[in-house]
Amino acid sequence: MDKWITFDCYGTLVDWRTGMGNSLEIVAPGRGADMLSLHRKIEGEIEMQEAYRPYREVLAESVRRMARSLQLPLGPGDEEILAATLPFWPVYPDTNEALLELKRAGWKLAILSNVDRDLITGTLRHFSCLIDLVVTAQDVRSYKPADAHARRFLELTGVSSDRWLYAAVNLQYDLRPGRALGANCVWINREREPMPDDPDILFGESAGMSGLPGIAAQFEMSRSVSQAGERK
Incomplete structure (x- = not known):
């Protein structure tokens, strides 16, 4: 899977x-x-x-x-x-290298965004690798923090919780709703905010995208350890 x-x-x-x-x-x-x-x-x-x-x-x-x-x-x-x-808004300097590294590690990439599809189509040209799936507000006729984007993503992919990471800068709009649906959340804490009152919703935290591939590798390792324990 x-x-x-x-x-x-x-x-x-x-x-x-x-x-x-x-x-x-x-x-x-x-x-x-x-x-x-x-x-x-x-x-x-x-x-x-x-x-x-x-x-x-x-x-x-x-x-x-x-x-x-x-x-x-x-x-x-x-x-x-x-x-x-x-x-035409710029991507962060650490975005494309991190996306490429995740792709090389076998991850599929999806974007859940509060925009129209024609607007994000222009943005996608700035990424140096293919984004495998995009769900927009226009597609679900709803805006985050409602969970329609994430629910549509789950409907389309059928991914299980142990194979789903959700990386975002916003706790309220993305990570808390995602966690409620089973996502393992990584906070891209670009604004260096203090830890939230509910830190248990997070699998990891990074000050930018450059730390995400390492966190993703840790996530896979923890999943492998968990599966090995279940087989004993």
Whole structure:
């Protein structure tokens, strides 16, 4: 049976903060950082409190609300800046080498992302290896932290818990829901946050993607030891 690692994309593999910040500077020179500081809260409110709408629309509404909160004027079409630039946001420097190493070790790779499929298609071109499966919000008509992405992944792969790692930067949106469905979670702690109050949800932690192949190898070793013990 295949072994799988699921990832969040923007924040874990892709440097969304740099990409979004630079994009917002285009429409609000000198205020991009201020808008960025509001983004997570505003986008989360749109995704969770309203009926499903395509992520392209979520991004546009987020820009409108961020600008309104800061009393910033927007020109015609400025609200489309994030959707227009998202496919060009940079991957983190440690992403591609880690993905290649995982591929060489026989892992299949999946992305579970809160975006539209056409947007992530542009992002996939920046990865140096094939992503075997992508599940988007558009596919399941739902946004994380709801678990529809992970459930669709399980339906499509049939993977068992002992062959599933979930690597992501966000505990609330990815790792806690994934753990509830049986994933073995690896926290890509890029922002150097303190350990959560529920550290038992984690199989491992790494400050970036470069540590993930080693953690994946440890996971396989622990599985082999467990299986050997069961055979005795």
